[in-house]
Amino acid sequence: MTEGPVTDVDQTRFGEQIADSVESFLLALRAIAREGNGAQAVSLLLLEISQVLLAGARLGAQTDFTPREEYQPDVGPEADIDELRLRLAEMLGGVDAYTFVFDPYVPEVVASRLSDDMASIAIDLENGLRHFRAGDVDEALWWWQFSYVNNWGNLAGAALNALLTVVAHDRFDTDFEADAEALAVADEILESAPTEVTST
Template sequence: MTERTTEEISAQVLAAGASLPEVGPQDEFAVQIADQIESFLIALKAVAAEGNPGTGISMLLLEISQLLLAGARLGAQIDFTPTTDYQPDVGPDADLDELRLRLAELFGGVDTYSFVFDPYDPEQVESQLSDDLTQVAADLENGLRHFNLGNTAEALWWWQFSYVSSWGNLAGALLNALLSIVAHDRLDVEYTGELDRVAAANEMLEGSPDPGA
């Protein structure tokens, strides 16, 4: 049997997605996606404001997992098409600088992490949890403003496009990094990387509640 190429597999997956029923602009699907995105943004801002790493990381693990489910639902749909060639004006972008600074303070010594953005073109990228969470929030918030102003088709198009091009990969990398922090704390995993980051992760979660209590 001849081994299929990555391009052939991708074409088959896309063809399967194209057979899914089209989602209308006012469909319940759009409402569900918007609700999940709004829930994530509210939780992210609450975690940053509270500044408690022990409970905050657990909350972010849950919220990012649910956000990725919403993203996967977007990715499985056929391409959404905006109603106009130009993006409607929804006002200035949200000012998320304070959110980013609060998150950087929350993560402290484990804010810097590394990941592979594209596993088919592997190159290790170093970034900050606070920066990437803020970037995800910015992508989502832009679409939410369109949705709240009634530009549902534009919101779905933007969320789907930015999921595939940006926040989907970032959210996956963030989830893996946060899970690594929890694993080092709870499992006392042997680790041969940068020990100062592991020590910071352990110190960060010392105050987290015992899940078995």
């Protein structure tokens, strides 16, 4: 269910709120990567992803925003986030790689990395922020909403689940390797089980 249309004043105020959330996330993400403290990184990333997903949910609840121009105005090249991605990958280490289902209605398992997904989210959000800073609130809101529904919202949700899983394993002393071995044994048992044939 979507909210009704908003006035220009309301839309500007809404844009400012989303921009604040986006800027806060980007600043925090860079700070986490710069500090390189793997012990705290997962909990901090979990917090930041949760907060920016709230901004995304607010965007998703709105009726579709309409940009003023048919094509996106040029606001310059994308920010270089390669260093951010590499720092996150190094910091996350063994928990960087994970799998998730991008579309639960088409249950294909996707292999990904938290560092790649965080970087992709940052690119989407930063692009909208450049439009906002250029004074084009309509374009910024349209882009944030469009990219939330089509990309960064799903990636952020998957990353949230992965980060929460890491926290759960840590809190409850669950061994990732032991789980993996148990799953491998279960798969082997299932594969070696005789196939039941029914007569017609």
